Amino acid sequence: YPMEAFLADIGDVPWSREPTDLKRKSRDYYWYSPILAEQLKDKIADVIVTPRDEADVLRVVAACYRHRIPLTPRAGATGNYGQCVPMEGGVVLDMAEMNKIEWQKPGRVRVQAGAKLFDIDAQTRPNGWELRMHPSTKRMSQIGGFVAGGSGGVGSVTYGGMREPGNILAARVVSMEENPRVYELRGDAAQKISRAYGTTGIITALEMPLAPAYDWIDVVVAFDDFHEAIRFGQAIAMADGVIKKILAPIEWPLPENFAALKPYCPEGKSVLLAMIGEMSIDTFETLLESYGGTLTYKTPSEDVLNKVPLYEHTWNHCTLQMFKVDRAITYLQVLYPHERIIESVAEIGAKFKGEVMQHLEFIRINGLMTASGIPVIRYSTPERLYEIMDAFEAADIKIANPHVITLEDGSRYKRVDADQLGFKHEVDPLGLLNPGKMRSFTPKHEDVLR
Amino acid sequence: YPMEAFLADIGDVPWSREPTDLKRKSRDYYWYSPILAEQLKDKIADVIVTPRDEADVLRVVAACYRHRIPLTPRAGATGNYGQCVPMEGGVVLDMAEMNKIEWQKPGRVRVQAGAKLFDIDAQTRPNGWELRMHPSTKRMSQIGGFVAGGSGGVGSVTYGGMREPGNILAARVVSMEENPRVYELRGDAAQKISRAYGTTGIITALEMPLAPAYDWIDVVVAFDDFHEAIRFGQAIAMADGVIKKILAPIEWPLPENFAALKPYCPEGKSVLLAMIGEMSIDTFETLLESYGGTLTYKTPSEDVLNKVPLYEHTWNHCTLQMFKVDRAITYLQVLYPHERIIESVAEIGAKFKGEVMQHLEFIRINGLMTASGIPVIRYSTPERLYEIMDAFEAADIKIANPHVITLEDGSRYKRVDADQLGFKHEVDPLGLLNPGKMRSFTPKHEDVLR
Ligand SMILES: Cc1cc2nc3c(=O)[nH]c(=O)nc-3n(C[C@H](O)[C@H](O)[C@H](O)COP(=O)(O)OP(=O)(O)OC[C@H]3O[C@@H](n4cnc5c(N)ncnc54)[C@H](O)[C@@H]3O)c2cc1C
Ligand SMILES: Cc1cc2nc3c(=O)[nH]c(=O)nc-3n(C[C@H](O)[C@H](O)[C@H](O)COP(=O)(O)OP(=O)(O)OC[C@H]3O[C@@H](n4cnc5c(N)ncnc54)[C@H](O)[C@@H]3O)c2cc1C
Secondary structure (H helix, E strand, C coil), X not given: CCHHHHHHHHCCCCEECCHHHHHHCCCCHHHHCHHHHHHHXXXXXXXXXXXXXXXXXXXXXXXHHHHCCCEEEECCCCCCCCCCCCCCCCEEEEHHHCCCEEXXXXXXXXXXXXXXXXXXXXXXXXXCEEECCECCCCCCCEHHHHHHHCCCCECHHHHCCCCCCCCCCEEEEECCCCCCCEEEEEHHHHHHHCCCXXXXXXXXXXXXXXXXXXXXXXEEEEECCHHHHXXXXXXXXXXXXXXXXXXXXXXXXXXHHCHHHHHHCCCCCEEEEEEEEHHHHHHHHHHHXXXXXXXXXXXXXXXXXXXXXXXXXXXXXXXXXXXXXXXXXXXXXXXXXXXXXXXXXXXXXXXXXXXXXXXXXXXXXCCEEEEEECCEEECCCHHHHHHXXXXXXXXXXXXXXXXXXXXXXXXXXXXXXXXXXXHHHHHCCCCCECCCCCCCCCCCHHHHHC | CCHHHHHHHHCCCCEECCXXXXXXXXXXXXXXXXXXXXXXXXXXXXXXXXXXXXXXXXHHHHHHHHXXXXXXXXXXXXXXXXXXXXXXXXXXXXXXXXXXXXXXXXXXXXXXXXXXXXXXXXXXXXXXXXXXXXCCCCCCCEHHHHHHHCCCCECHHHHCCCCCCCCCCEEEEECCCCCCCEEEEEHHHHHHHCCCCCXXXXXXXXXXXXXXXXXXXXXXXXXXXXXXXXXXXXXXXXXXXXXXXXXXXXXXCHHHHCHHHHHHCCCCCEEXXXXXXXXXXXXXXXXXXXXXXXXXXXXXXXXXXXXXXXXHHCCHXXXXXXXXXXXXXXXXXXXXXXXXXXHHHHHHHHHCCCCEECEEEEEEECCEEEEEECCEEECCCHHXXXXXXXXXXXXXXXXXXXXXXXXXXXXXXXXCCHHHHHHHHHHCCCCCECCCCXXXXXXXXXXXXX
16 A cells, blocks of 8 residues: 555644554454454554544545555454454554543433543443443443444343444444545434444444433342343343343353452352342342342442453453453354243253353343343364354354354344445445455445546 | 211321311222212211321321221322222321422432322432333322322333332331331332232332433324324334333324314324433434324423323323213223234224224333223223123233222232232231222131130
8 A cells, every 4th residue: 555645645643653553453352263363363454543533534534545545443442353453454543532522411422432431431420321331341442333343231131232223323424535524323324333343434423322320239149050040130131120231140160260259159150140220129139039049249330440340241251251261262142032041041051061151141132131142162173163053043042153254244134234235335435444344345336437 | 987086096186077078088080980980979988087197197097996997098099990989988098298208319219108299200300310100190199099009100111010020119008906017118028018009008108219300202193093103102112222201002083182282183193192212302203204103293391280291191091081071981901912912902993993992001011011001982881891891801902900999800810919918917907998999808707806
């Protein structure tokens, strides 16, 4: 790529070509997958550019377009499928400096895309509000990265995933064109950038709905039997009078890896991790009485940086805790059938004893309570991994394959959203944004000739 | 009853034996049912007693017990089945003076039982909170009357009914004994007084969970077809990212009776009435685009006494609006099967065209979104009414019969909760509390002898 000409064009926008920067900022958590680890290890950016504001973004984009240099946005870089790895090199656009809270109103916040989830909550909670949901990577991830690369997380047990209508209020988006345009996508239109890996425009700002900032209580309940933990979790999930933010049944031996929660995770027991609204904790304990669990931990949540939060044992952090003690593992992302969660969990459990360790996250999808899961798998070969995936599907458990880099292959539906594909042609006619991630896209002949 | 002795015993506790007071305070909204209207018209109290505090209640109760005089608590008297009609005369205990807010904390409020729902909300909203749910009689009902006589209402689309675990945090209850005891029932135990019509003790105070006081928007959407209104209502009901408090599809010609909403209810159209969180209104409108409805009204909710609120067209207020123009009607209380709401609505619609007019309230029950309904019925004879009820049941629609006075007959399960019956023996061994309402209760021989 004509880097000298590009750098001249972007003027005083900060950039770096330091080899350590290039290396460090071309990676994310794709190493979770032994398959992707192999596939992506040599991909590297030519330059890291760090815009200070939207004007900088416009300038960088115009220069990229002019010189036909691909651009890959980068937020907290916690993606698990190489979402922000620059497959064809070029520019990595580091959004970290665009991190301002623009305004807050009751129930809404408007932020620059690079604001960290942790900082947003820290600034909205004093006003009685917080983000409806965040990934377990709240302390590292940015709101733009979550919207463009994530799916849901802590809070989805109440509000569903990021994709549910109403969970993104508006997105401000810059197109990749000769004369870049700025779109303000409101309501449903904002879904055009949701989980599109930045292939459908660069998000510069987001308006997000907020949830009431309840006083949360962190809870650990230990069970002899994993299925009992699921059953109780489901009872709480279905109790609409009980306010909750996490309900995660986790199968032994996974809790063995939880350094920070060690004293509350007895040897041999499966656990339910939960965040419960303070006013609902008595009800939670009363309902527990009809199940075989033992409450081992109950403490007000305190989301401060020098303490490992409860949520960093759930979602894909459960996998991470195990990685810390055992590297020979990998994982899947699954959705259990909502009418037979326990049956399907049992089917897999029986078939892959010791090889597959399950943990669930209760979440709402399309108005129904169900459970997603990120089973941890002792890794041997790609063939065996695909065999295990087949078994999940045979048990009616849906899979979003995390061992692939394209949107389509990673989706449960094996296709990209039609609206996103249409919008892609509008905002990135040449396919310069995060190339290689949207397989269904090929530039139109007339756009390439232009 | 030995009234003179009783009055001497209660000392300075305020009371009245004025015939107009006795008449007025022995009635509720039982006249909704032509069957109950006939059955209850002559029931009358011997004295109305108005306690100022719990000490007064204890004194009155002890005197009732001593002289074997029945006592029936009375709150806002909006019950529809004669819940606060003194079947055997005696004392009516008017709770209106015990109306203080004891304290507020984030997410919780503690109030005396006689506090009006309207006043509670007025005092919690400035702090960012409101009751999770209220009946459409919010302006008349008291919290004690709602807990003891109601089931759910505005807000149940999110939190489920009053019976869902966690929707009552604690109840303070006085027993009917020689030496009355005061119970503090916390958590699940508080369900012992839920919808028990005051037969299981006199509630003097309640601790209730609160919901965030969103800025609500009142909305009316008009549809050519009632089923479309239901379909759209259900889509919003299932959208967990859309904050809502009411979702009520109402079949034409019922909206014809809505004086205050007349301009927004076009001739011949069925409507959906909704209360939507301000931050979700764009999403609501976007989703509406794929349905055939027309938004005719969209205004911030303003719950002030000189304005008819939107919610006074939903739940049993829909019936009341029709009563104002046509007395020859009655109603049922039903629960549609959640997996085939529209089909069952259609079945009844086809069978009783012009005779049965349906309106639905989306609510959560046991974690599932479903629809309750209060169909309005052109009344001819009791036989025909029971015929219609049979048809509902044949269509898989459950009925809570509102034309009967006992807890058991009015329940979908035709029995009183086992815990309540057990508790009844403990707190009211002689059956002096609201006699005639709990059919399964007969005093134990040893209690009567004592
Ligand atoms: C331990 C661990 C736990 C996790 N838990 C969860 C979880 O609970 N829920 C969940 O959904 N995911 C989870 N993930 C995956 C990942 O954390 C989420 O996708 C996260 O939200 C990504 O945010 P980020 O800021 O790190 O984005 P990045 O990884 O930096 O970027 C994600 C994608 O967004 C694009 N992007 C970033 N910023 C912009 C922008 N401004 N405009 C356009 N495109 C942009 C990038 O190009 C990339 O394709 C987890 C990952 C790990 C490693
Ligand atoms: C137009 C209309 C609309 C309605 N809409 C709804 C609705 O949306 N949802 C719903 O659930 N119901 C509804 N109802 C029924 C009724 O309004 C509710 O049950 C209401 O909550 C009753 O409250 P109240 O204060 O009027 O109680 P009352 O009718 O005075 O009393 C109800 C019962 O509670 C007992 N009671 C009252 N106070 C105490 C106490 N302190 N201790 C012990 N027992 C006590 C009484 O003895 C009686 O049995 C409606 C009724 C009408 C007429």
